[in-house]
Amino acid sequence: MGVFLAICGFNCAFSTFTDSYVDDEGNVHYGIATRTGFWPTSRSSNVDMSKYKLRAGDFVHAVTSVFVFVVVAGLDKNTVDCYMPALETTRKTMLMVLPPVVGGLCSGIFAMFPSTRHGIGYPSNNGAKS
Numbered sequence: 001m002g003v004f005l006a007i008c009g010f011n012c013a014f015s016t017f018t019d020s021y022v023d024d025e026g027n028v029h030y031g032i033a034t035r036t037g038f039w040p041t042s043r044s045s046n047v048d049m050s051k052y053k054l055r056a057g058d059f060v061h062a063v064t065s066v067f068v069f070v071v072v073a074g075l076d077k078n079t080v081d082c083y084m085p086a087l088e089t090t091r092k093t094m095l096m097v098l099p100p101v102v103g104g105l106c107s108g109i110f111a112m113f114p115s116t117r118h119g120i121g122y123p124s125n126n127g128a129k130s
């Protein structure tokens with residue numbers, strides 16, 4: 001179960017670094033934002049890859065997304081029973097308090113650092129072919 005939780009947490013962080021662009025023919029291409037631009041590189045000459053560089057907000061989104069995942073997955077009854085059986089008595093209280101607090105805090109952070117990325121699984125807003 002621990003490996004599965006780690007893979008899901010990694011996926012939360014990794015997905016914040018994915019993005020997409022629309023080429024000259026209207027096809028959507030997905031990739032990963034890097035320090036230098038976009039990987040894999042553009043097959044289109046009209047796409048400016050420099051706007052796909054990593055930004056500080058990407059890391060803020062990654063950390064915040066993992067934080068939300070840890071709170072939600074960590075308060076699940078099966079996770080508490082498996083990894084933190086001593087917390088069973090306080091789990092209900094934490095389940096009532098933590099999600100609204102974390103939700104409010106993370107919503108504020110997401111509002112301060114809005115993401116413009118259209119990652120894998122998110123629709124592009126550039127009139128692309130389906």
